[in-house]
Amino acid sequence: MPSKTASADIDPEFLDRPKLAADVSVHEPAEEGGPWLIQQGQRKYFRVEADLARLVLALNGTRDHALLADILGTPWTVEAVGTAVDTLAKGHLLDNGEPVRTSNRWVKFVPPLTVQFTLLRPDGLLKLASPLVRLLSGRAGRVTALVVALGGLLALAAQSREVGAVLGRPLPLSTYLVVVAGILATTAIHEFGHGAVLSHYGGRPARMGVMLFYLSPAFFCDVSDGWRLPRKEQRVAVALAGIATQVVIAGATATASPFFHGMARDGLIVFAIAAYTSGLLNLAPFVKLDGYIALMSHLDIPHLRDHTLTDARRWIARVLFGGSYERRLPELRWAVPFGLACMVFPMYLIATGVRMWGDSLQRMGFFGSWLLLGGLGYLLYHLGRGAGRLVRDARAGGARPLRIGVVTLFLAAAATAVLGLVKVPYTVTGGYAVRAGGQVELLLPLSADLSVIRENTAVRLIRAGAAVRTEIGQAVVADARGTETTAPLSAFLPVRTDGLPLPAQGYRLTTAVVPEDEVGVAEVASGDRPLGAWLYAHYVAPALRW
DSSP, X not given: OOOOOOGGGSOHHHHHSOXXXXXXXXXXXXXXXXXXXXXXXXXXXXXXXXXXXXXXXXXXSSOOHHHHHXXXXXXXXXXXXXXXXXXHHHTTOBOOSSOXXXXXXXXXXXXXXXXXXXXXXXXXXXHTTHHHHHHHTSHHHHHHHHHHHHHHHHHHHHTHHHXXXXXXXXXXXXXXXXXXXXXXXXXXXXXXXXXXXXXXXXXXOOEEEEEEETTEEXXXXXXXXXXXXXXXXXXXXXHXXXXXXXXXXXXXXXXXXXXXXXXXXXXXXXXXXXHHHHHHHHTOTTSSSHHHHHHHHHHTOTTHHHHHHHHHHHHHHHHHHOOOOOOSOTTOTTHXXXXXXXXXXXXHHXXXXXXXXXXXXXXXXXXXXXXXXXXXHHHHHHHHHHHHHHHHHHHHTTOOHHHHHHHHHHHHHHHHHHHHHOEEEEEEEEEEEEOGGGOEEEEEETTSOGGGOOTXXXXXXXXXXXXXXXXXXXXXXXXXXXXXXXXXXXXXXXXXXXXXXXXXXXXXXXXXXXXSSSEEEEEEEEEEEEHHHXXXXXXXXXXXXX
């Protein structure tokens, strides 16, 4: 059941003659041998045995435990009914005399870092797509989709040199805008694919909308109703429908790219690679994306990730603190390593997002710097909550408080030692521009650490693209006295544009050869710093300098 809230919070009168909460319903098996489902609200489904389902259906608020046991017969007794009612009450599935609290149906926060905004209820619209789904789900449709997806990969491989060049040079802002619009449109079609297949099998997509997924915009379609489908193959098909749609679009785009030239070809290549990459990410089973839902549906284990996370956390608690713990999924030998991967992978996604967008956000000004710092602060909060759950599991498992305290102090000391003793290279990133007369100027955003700039400091000049960075020259600082100036956006981002100037601090550079690119990225290396000092200088200090 979904929570551990004590049933004592409910007036005993409501427990004596229990009744289902207004937002709870029971669904019979869609076919013989299928599971019974209890639905709570719009999105929560719980599988139950037929006997418990019979009890839930009999809870109408007029029958006491003895009458329920008499009506239902074997295996129900008065004591068994009482135990089941108490469990249902803990799950907030019973009427407690208060109005049902409904969350905002249009805005939903999904930990650790996703916010969903509902735009429409798509059930009626998606039913119209059922004939098309029936056509595409046949053998001919599946073979065609596979040929298109693989053909696109072959087309990209055949023009690998061009692909490397496109990813390694700045592109016009208009190209990026078209690519982003295409990705968003593809994501919307991806989600329509989920919903259309669910509707085709008789399910009801609850809602569709837009979301911020780890700070990246995307669309979503709530297909929780897929748990009502009778066969797991149908649920797997619903989960993978979006990825299939997406890679077919990517394949068609990549196949068409050799027939275009200039910016049109560049845009098609970038779009195809982004679409393929997004589809691959969606296959990862360690976060609640399509691959995870497909795996969970194939194994027919609801809440797989939550159970494996619990098993992994209890394994860590046993290793660190001792104690005895019951596993949620003892039948799965790989539950613990899978749960550990589920712990680490979201952190990897966040770290990748920070690495890709962190410097860019900081260069954009006060809002970007504080947005990044706030996101990292929330990450630390999430890690702290995880540590708290670990300690609670250890206490519940019988671990001794003394050992918990000693191990916690040891881990804190080890973390402090790592922050203080492990050193990492510290680099300040900005841009450069070739001014009139061939003078090369280092340009640093106002959030940059200007204390590292000294006369004769070495500077690397870099050509940066969407995914590839290439060193194209070296320079040294000629004069450590900076001047207030402006920098084109292309000095800070891999965008080719002369507009959108940003405030910057400029330093005159000396270089043996003036770089061919008039604008690019510049990196100033400043030796090694302890990890703790590096984290502060890299993420906290820039927000305080604005």
